[in-house]
C-alpha cells in the first residue's frame with residue numbers, strides 16, 4: 001500500500017531533532033482568526049494534514065487562507081457575514097472542526113457545524129461545548145447531524161465545566177471574547193494550548209485573564225484586530241522523540257521546546273531509568289542501561305498527557321517488570337494493545353487499565369495505526385523490534401507529525 005510506513009528494527013538513534021509548532025494550538029488559532037478584522041499571520045504552523053484540512057475548509061467557506069513564501073500562514077476573512085456551514089466531507093476528517101462553533105458565534109452570532117464523527121479513541125461528545133454556548137445566550141438545535149446555533153440575547157455568564165474539556169474551554173473562550181459582559185469559566189482546561197489561545201486573543205484586543213488556571217475570566221470586546229503570532233512548540237511531538245531515545249537505547253537532543261510543558265513526560269522518563277537534562281538548546285534524553293517499569297495515570301494538564309499514553313506503552317513493553325497504565329481521559333484509547341501484541345508484547349486489559357509485562361523482545365509485523373498517537377507509538381516499537389514492521393493507515397500519523405520519517409531518518413532510523 002502506498003501510504004504504509006515500513007520500519008527496519010535498527011540500532012540506537014543519535015542526534016538532534018527540532019520540534020515543529022503545536023498541532024493543537026495551530027488548529028484552534030487558525031479557526032480563532034476568523035473573528036479578527038484584517039489579515040492574521042501565524043508563524044511556526046506545522047505542515048501537517050490536519051492543518052491542510054482546516055485550510056481547505058476555510059477556503060471552501062470563503063475565508064482566504066494560504067501559506068506565505070516565508071512559511072507563515074495568512075488568514076483573511078471577508079468583511080460581513082460568512083456562510084458558516086462547514087462541509088461535512090471535510091469536517092468529519094477533523095475533530096477540531098467543532099471549534100468553528102465558538103469562533104462563528106463570536107464572529108457573527110450564528111454557526112452551523114456538522115457534529116464531528118466519533119473517532120477511534122472515543123465517542124467525543126459535545127455536551128459541555130453546548131452547555132457553554134447556551135449559557136452565553138445561544139439557541140442550539142441539532143438536526144440531520146448538524147448543530148445550528150444562533151445567539152439571541154448575548155450576555156456573559158458563569159459556566160462550570162463538569163470536566164476540564166480542552167475543546168469546550170476553547171469554544172467558550174472564543175465566543176465569550178466577543179460577547180458583551182463578563183464570562184467566567186470554572187474548572188477550565190489548563191493545557192498550554194489554552195494559554196496560547198488566550199495570548200493570541202488578547203493580542204487581538206480580547207480581555208482574558210487566568211488562562212492556564214482553572215478559572216478563566218473573559219470581558220467581551222467589540223472588535224478583535226488581526227495580529228501576527230508565533231505558535232508554541234508541540235509538546236506531544238517533542239515527547240514522542242524523547243521516548244524514541246529511551247526506547248532505542250540512544251541519545252537525542254529535542255530542540256525548540258518549552259520544557260515546562262514537558263515536565264510530566266520528563267519525570268516519567270527519569271522514573272523509567274532514562275537520563276533527562278534540560279539545557280538552553282532543548283531537552284537531552286539519554287537511554288539508561290535498562291528500562292524500569294513505571295505506572296502511568298493519564299490526567300488533564302498538568303497531569304500525564306493522554307496523547308503520550310500509547311508512546312509510553314510501547315516503551316514499557318521493554319521494561320524489566322510490570323507497568324500499570326490507567327487511561328482516565330478517553331474511554332477507548334487502548335486500540336494499540338492488539339497491534340503491540342501482534343509484535344509479541346504481553347499486555348492485559350482490564351477496562352481503563354492496561355498491565356504491561358516486560359521485558360519482551362518484539363518482532364516486526366504488519367500492524368495498523370488506529371489514531372495518530374497509536375501510529376507514532378507503533379513506529380517507536382518498530383524501531384526496536386526485530387525485522388521489519390509495516391504500519392497500515394499511516395496517514396493517521398501525518399495528521400499530527402510534520403515530516404516524522406525524515407526526522408527519524410536524520411537520527412539514524414531505517415524507515416520509508
Ligand code: EPZ
Nearest residue numbers: 024096124125126127128129163165166167168307329330
Ligand atoms: C483535545 O481534544 C486534543 N485535540 C486531543 O488531542 C487531546 O487528547 C484532548 O484535548 C485531551 O487533552 C485538539 O486539541 C484538537 P476534551 P478534545 O474535550 O478537546 C470528554 C491528539 O492526538 N468530553 O478535553 O476533544 C471527552 O469525551 C488529540 O492530538 C465530554 O464528555 O478533548 C473526553 O473523554 C487526540 N463532553 C474528555 O472529555 C464534552 O463536551 C477529554 O475531551 C467534551 C469532552
